[in-house]
Amino acid sequence: MLRNHVKIALRTFWKNKLFSGLNIVGLGVGMAAVWLMVLYVVNEQSYDRFHTNADRIVRVVQHAQWQGGDLHIAATPAPFAEALKQDYPDVEKTVRFNQEGGGLITAGDKKLDVPAIYFTDPTVFEVFTFPFLYGDPRTALRRPQSIVLTKSVAEKLFGSAGNAVGKVIEFSNHFPNTVTGVIEDVPTNSHLQFGALRSFPDNYTSGWQQAELYTYLLLAKGSEPESRSAKLTGFFPKYLKKEMGDVTYRLELQPLTSIHLHSHLDYEISPNGNARTVSIFAAVAALILLIACINYVNLNTVRALKRTREVGVRKAVGSFRRQLIGQFLTESLLMTLLAGLVSASLVVMALPYFNQLADKSLSLGSWADILLTVVLFSVLIGTLSGLYPALRMSGFRPVPALRGQQSTHQQPVRLRQALVVFQFVTTVALIACSGVVYRQMQFVSQADLGFNKEQVLTFHIDDETVRQRVDALKESLLRSPLIESAAAASNPIGNNNIGGSGMFFEQQDAFGANAQMVQKFLVDPDYLTTLEIGLESGRNFSESFKSDASNAVLINQTLARQLGPRPVGKRVRYFIDQANHTAEARIIGVVKDFHTYSLQHKVEPLVLQMPTAPDKDNLYVRIRAGNVAAALAHIQTVYRTFSPTATLDFHFLDENFSKQYQAEQKQGNVLLTFTILAVFIACLGLFGLVAFAAEQRTKEIGVRKVLGASVASIVALLSRDFLKLVLIAVIIASPIAWYAMHQWLQNFAYKIELSWWLFLLAGLLATGIALLTVSLQSIRAALVNPVESLRSE
Numbered sequence: 001m002l003r004n005h006v007k008i009a010l011r012t013f014w015k016n017k018l019f020s021g022l023n024i025v026g027l028g029v030g031m032a033a034v035w036l037m038v039l040y041v042v043n044e045q046s047y048d049r050f051h052t053n054a055d056r057i058v059r060v061v062q063h064a065q066w067q068g069g070d071l072h073i074a075a076t077p078a079p080f081a082e083a084l085k086q087d088y089p090d091v092e093k094t095v096r097f098n099q100e101g102g103g104l105i106t107a108g109d110k111k112l113d114v115p116a117i118y119f120t121d122p123t124v125f126e127v128f129t130f131p132f133l134y135g136d137p138r139t140a141l142r143r144p145q146s147i148v149l150t151k152s153v154a155e156k157l158f159g160s161a162g163n164a165v166g167k168v169i170e171f172s173n174h175f176p177n178t179v180t181g182v183i184e185d186v187p188t189n190s191h192l193q194f195g196a197l198r199s200f201p202d203n204y205t206s207g208w209q210q211a212e213l214y215t216y217l218l219l220a221k222g223s224e225p226e227s228r229s230a231k232l233t234g235f236f237p238k239y240l241k242k243e244m245g246d247v248t249y250r251l252e253l254q255p256l257t258s259i260h261l262h263s264h265l266d267y268e269i270s271p272n273g274n275a276r277t278v279s280i281f282a283a284v285a286a287l288i289l290l291i292a293c294i295n296y297v298n299l300n301t302v303r304a305l306k307r308t309r310e311v312g313v314r315k316a317v318g319s320f321r322r323q324l325i326g327q328f329l330t331e332s333l334l335m336t337l338l339a340g341l342v343s344a345s346l347v348v349m350a351l352p353y354f355n356q357l358a359d360k361s362l363s364l365g366s367w368a369d370i371l372l373t374v375v376l377f378s379v380l381i382g383t384l385s386g387l388y389p390a391l392r393m394s395g396f397r398p399v400p401a402l403r404g405q406q407s408t409h410q411q412p413v414r415l416r417q418a419l420v421v422f423q424f425v426t427t428v429a430l431i432a433c434s435g436v437v438y439r440q441m442q443f444v445s446q447a448d449l450g451f452n453k454e455q456v457l458t459f460h461i462d463d464e465t466v467r468q469r470v471d472a473l474k475e476s477l478l479r480s481p482l483i484e485s486a487a488a489a490s491n492p493i494g495n496n497n498i499g500g501s502g503m504f505f506e507q508q509d510a511f512g513a514n515a516q517m518v519q520k521f522l523v524d525p526d527y528l529t530t531l532e533i534g535l536e537s538g539r540n541f542s543e544s545f546k547s548d549a550s551n552a553v554l555i556n557q558t559l560a561r562q563l564g565p566r567p568v569g570k571r572v573r574y575f576i577d578q579a580n581h582t583a584e585a586r587i588i589g590v591v592k593d594f595h596t597y598s599l600q601h602k603v604e605p606l607v608l609q610m611p612t613a614p615d616k617d618n619l620y621v622r623i624r625a626g627n628v629a630a631a632l633a634h635i636q637t638v639y640r641t642f643s644p645t646a647t648l649d650f651h652f653l654d655e656n657f658s659k660q661y662q663a664e665q666k667q668g669n670v671l672l673t674f675t676i677l678a679v680f681i682a683c684l685g686l687f688g689l690v691a692f693a694a695e696q697r698t699k700e701i702g703v704r705k706v707l708g709a710s711v712a713s714i715v716a717l718l719s720r721d722f723l724k725l726v727l728i729a730v731i732i733a734s735p736i737a738w739y740a741m742h743q744w745l746q747n748f749a750y751k752i753e754l755s756w757w758l759f760l761l762a763g764l765l766a767t768g769i770a771l772l773t774v775s776l777q778s779i780r781a782a783l784v785n786p787v788e789s790l791r792s793e
Contacts, residue, residue: 020335022295022684022685022687023295023296023335023339024335024338024339024342025339025342025684026292026295026296026339026681026684026685027292027293027295027296027335027336027339027342027343027381028338028339028340028341028342028343028346029288029292029342029343029346029677029680029681030288030289030290030291030292030293030343030677030681031289031292031336031339031340031342031343031381032342032343032344032346032347032350033285033288033289033674033677034285034286034288034289035343035344035347035373036285036347036350036351036354036362037281037282037284037285037674038285039351039362039364040278040281040354040358040360040362041278041281041282043189043360043362044260044261044273044278045261045278046189047189047190047191047257047259047260047261047273048189048190048191048192048256048257048259048260049189049257050129050187050189050190051128051129051256052129053127053128053129053218054256054257055255055257056218056219056220056221056223057127057128057216057217057218057219057255057256058216058217058219058225058228058253058254058255058256059074059214059215059216059217059253059254059256059259059263060076060080060081060084060215060216060217060251060252060253060254061073061074061076061251061252061254061263061265062075062076062211062249062250062251062252063249063250063251063252064244064247064248064249064250064517065247065248066246066247066248066516066517071266071517072265072266073211073265073266073267074214074263074265074266074267074268074269075211075212075213075214075267076211076213076214076215077206077207077208077209077210077211077212077213078096078204078205078206078210078212078213079205079206079208079239080215081094081095081096081121081215081217082094083235083239084215084217084232084235087234087235087238088228088231088232089220090219090220090223090228091217091218091219091220092217092218092219092220093123093126093127093217093218094121094123094215094216094217094218095120095121095123095124095127095128095215095216095217095218096119096120096121096200096213096214096215096216097118097119097120097124097192097213097214097216097269098118098119098120098200098212098213098214099116099118099213099269100119100212101117101118101119101196101197101198102114102115102116102117102195103115103117103171103460103462104171104462104646104647104649105153105157105169105170105171106169106170106171106645107157107158107167107169107170110156110157111645111647112153112156112157113647113649114153114195114196115649116193116194116195117147117194117195117196117197117198118192118194118196118197118198119197119198119199119200119201119204119213120141120197120198120199120200121141121200122139122140122141122142122199124141124197125137125138125140125141126138126218127216127218128192128216130183130184130186131183131184132181132182132183133151133161133162133182133183133184134161134162134164134165134181134182135148135165135180135181135182136180136181137181139180140180140181141180141197141198141199142199143178143180143199144199144200144201144202145175145176145177145178145199146177146178146180146198146199147169147177147178147179147180147196147197147198147199148179148180148181148182148183148196148197148198149161149164149179149181149182149183149195149196150182150183150184150185150186150194150195150196151182151183151184151185152185152195153195153196154179154182157169161182162182164179164182165179165180165181165182166178166179167179171462177198188360188361191259191260191269191270191272192269192270193270207575208239208240208575209244209501209502209575210501211267214269216256217253219253225253225254225255228253229250229251229252229253232251232253235251236249236250236251244502244517247517259272260272260273261273261274261275261278262275266597266601271662274667277667280740281667281670281671281674284430284671284674284678285674287426287678288674288677288678288681289381290426291423291426291427291678291681291682291685292681293381294419294420294422294423294685295423295681295682295684295685296332296335297419298419298420298685298689329383332383333378333379333383336378336379336381337374337375337378339378339381340374340375340378340381341374343374344370344373344374347364348364348370351363351364357666357669357670357673358666358669358670359662359666417725420685420686420689420722420725420726420729421725421728421729421732422729423682423685423686423729424682424725424726424729424730424733424766424770425729425732425733425736426678426682426733427675427678427679427682427729427766428729428730428733428734428737428762428763428766429733429736429737429740430671430674430675430678430679431675431679431762431765431766432733432734432737432738432741432758432759432762432763433671433675433737433740433741433744434668434671434672434675435758435761435762436737436741436744436745436752436754436758437664437667437668437671437672437741437744438668438672439752439758440664440745440748440751440752441661441664441665441668443599443750443751443752444598444599444661444748444750445658445661447599447750449594449595449657450533450534450592450593450594450595450603451531451532451533451594451595452531452532453494453531453653453654453657454625454654455484455622455623455624455625456530456531456620456621456622456623456652456653456654457620457621457623457632457635457650457651457652457653458492458618458619458620458621458650458651458652458653458656459618459619459621459635459648459649459650459651460492460617460618460649461616461617461618461619462617462646463642463643463646464614465642465643466639466642466643466646467613467614467615467616467617468613469642470488470524470613470616470619472642473486473619473638473639473642474486474487474488474526474619476638476641477621477634477635477638480631480634480638481624482623482624482627482630482631482634483621483622483623483624483631483634483635484530484622484623484624485526485529485530485621485622486526486530486619486620486621486622487523487524487526487527487529487530487531487619487620488523488524488526488527488611488616488618488619488620489521489522489523489524489527489611489616489618489620490521490522490523490611490615490616490617490618491521491522491618492618492620492651492653492656493521493595493596493597493653493656494596494597494598494653494656494657494659494660501517501518501520501574501575501607502516502517502518502574502575503516503518503520503572503573503574503607504516504572504573504574505563505570505571505572506570506571506572507563507564507570511571511573516562516605517605518559518604518605518606518607519596519604519605519606519607520606520607520609521596521606521607521608521609522608522609522610522611522615523541523608523609523610523611524541524610524611524616525540525541525542525543525548525610527608527620528540528591530620530621530622531594531620531622533591533592533594534591534592535589535590535591535592536557536560536589536590536591536592537568537589537590538554538568538587538588538589538590539588539589540554540589541554541588541608541610548588548610549610549612550583550585550610551584551585551586552585552586552587552588552609552610553572553585553586553587553588553607553608553609554587554588554589554590554591554607554608554609555567555587555589555590555591555605555606555607555608556590556591556592556593556594556603556605556606556608557590557591557592557593558593558603558604558605558606559605559606559607560590562605567587567590568587568588568589568590569586569587570586570587571584571585571586571587572584572585572586572587572607585609591608595657597660598657598660598661599748599749599750599751600660600661600747600748600749601749602749602750620653621635632650635648635650636648664747679766679769683769683770683773686722686770686773686774687773687774689722690718690719690722690773690774690778704717711779714778715775715778715779718774718778719771719774719775719778722770722774723767723770723771723774726766726767726770727763727767729766730762730763730766730767733762733763734759734762734763737759737762738754738759741754742754
């Protein structure tokens with residue numbers, strides 16, 4: 001029986017090549033889209049789950065609110081770990097990571113720039129699972145100036161990972177480190193990404209307000225992070241209240257496995273994913289597959305009208321309904337199996353491009369896994385999409401079926417219309433959403449950031465001796481006409497890592513009782529000029545005023561508005577060490593607001609101070625347009641007169657800021673790709689329905705042409721009903737897309753306004769694509785010779 005079902009199915013496919021081809025291609029594309037998205041979603045949800053203690057590891061993060069501001073940051077000060085370990089018995093071990101350990105590594109005659117190197121505690125390998133290839137994880141980082149390399153870094157430096165242990169390497173500041181271990185490369189599904197781990201320097205510490213590293217805890221078995229977070233209320237009054245004043249403060253313990261998808265704080269250690277985005281992409285992929293299944297249902301339902309007599313004959317000669325259902329389900333399963341093979345081919349070809357698009361390293365697994373996936377997909381999709389047509393066709397009554405009278409029923413027609421509307425609601429909404437994402441990305445890339453980011457590069461000064469001679473370095477650079485200006489600062493902006501501090505500001509001749517949290521940024525007097533940042537009132541730092549180095553600050557407009565009228569001249573008090581010693585300075589000027597982060601963040605209150613020599617670790621250089629390569633070579637040459645073995649790692653400010661939007665840009669690219677797929681599949685179904693309508697009305701078209709009907713009128717006749725459905729879909733989809741994009745834009749502090757014309761344009765585009773699809777088949781039917789049309793019946 002099964003052999004007979006398969007033989008009949010193949011004959012039916014061959015007889016109806018157009019409908020079979022549309023179904024196979026549509027289902028294949030839909031299944032491929034879901035396949036790719038399943039790989040993506042599984043990868044996103046797998047982050048950090050490979051650690052043996054993953055369910056007991058948490059990260060400590062901070063939340064605070066006060067009048068006029070708030071902070072939500074992933075970074076913490078260095079003393080937090082020890083204080084938590086002492087005060088809370090549930091904390092078994094602590095680990096801290098500091099990202100400042102990277103730089104240029106020299107090993108013999110080889111040099112390698114490894115920016116992703118963390119300082120960390122010796123307990124790191126007792127808490128996290130990073131498998132050792134060589135060395136002892138218990139002692140690897142117990143001594144200062146020890147370093148553990150990943151396998152790929154060890155092989156680049158020493159040719160073989162096994163040759164690395166015991167070797168001495170130097171960083172660009174001539175600081176030697178002994179290689180004490182080699183570990184496997186960090187999996188891509190880890191939110192901690194590094195090339196090496198270094199032991200902290202001797203006596204490393206910082207103040208209670210210097211949030212410059214990341215603190216992780218290993219909790220005792222059975223300890224719940226949520227309940228433990230609630231018990232940390234005594235931490236603030238004991239350690240922080242004196243410095244921060246009367247603020248609403250909360251420590252949170254984030255489960256390790258939730259960080260990648262659910263943490264969106266300032267100062268994240270690496271870019272995170274987004275659980276909402278993953279859910280949206282999964283839903284979009286499911287909708288695409290649903291659109292493909294709707295095509296199958298629609299096309300098979302209309303094709304059933306041509307098989308009524310076949311069903312009638314089968315029933316007249318004794319076929320049972322279950323046998324007919326078996327026949328039609330066999331056809332469905334065979335078709336979806338062919339579609340599954342198409343989808344597997346598409347996924348194999350598309351996966352490298354999808355990985356590049358989504359910045360992933362996804363893989364399909366073995367051929368056995370691929371084959372099993374194809375079979376499972378085919379059985380599931382074939383059963384779900386083929387069940388309704390099978391039940392519908394097998395239910396025809398014999399006598400009416402032999403007369404071909406099933407076509408008079410209106411219920412299938414209404415169902416087809418509803419399904420077509422659903423398809424185009426989805427496609428119109430996706431087109432509108434893609435348009436909004438594109439406009440927002442254009443807005444953030446072209447928005448005024450309060451400074452001129454073009455032609456400005458930064459690089460890190462690793463060598464402490466060079467930091468002592470930064471002014472001489474700047475003078476040497478400026479001797480070339482390729483260089484316009486240069487300035488030193490403590491950080492490169494645009495990287496989400498400007499530090500914060502609690503400060504007391506004078507108000508009405510007295511300091512306020514509560515410290516106010518502000519961003520704190522160290523810059524030299526040339527910084528405003530180099531970045532072309534405007535000064536609203538007062539003056540800039542000046543080398544002519546020696547007191548500016550220790551007793552002067554600049555503030556931005558946002559902070560000035562909070563301090564009230566005439567802030568210039570008012571005093572500022574701030575903590576300078578862990579012992580709560582304070583210093584005072586005066587506000588000498590107000591700079592115009594400028595963004596230190598992406599437009600996802602609002603401009604925060606900012607205090608600028610002059611740096612001491614050790615803090616001048618980043619140089620900003622504005623180069624003249626036209627010969628970038630020569631300017632970079634000049635900077636490298638000049639720098640080597642100060643540090644002969646150094647190799648600089650340049651970063652352009654416009655690239656720093658554009659990197660902040662990489663996640664959104666990748667999301668937009670993936671969304672656009674899936675939008676195109678949805679439109680393509682929906683148009684395949686529409687094309688098939690129009691082809692069937694034209695076939696059903698072949699004789700009518702011939703009569704109309706004989707009576708003088710034009711091609712345009714026949715095209716309008718065949719297109720009218722379908723375009724009505726598309727217009728209904730546009731009306732339904734517009735508010736859905738508006739709501740979805742309104743929610744998405746809340747991720748940005750600065751965003752576009754949602755304009756009605758965006759959704760109108762999406763509707764017109766979808767209507768135009770549908771009209772083109774319908775017209776192609778309609779024109780073909782209208783151009784047929786009427787003699788041939790009249791002979792068709």
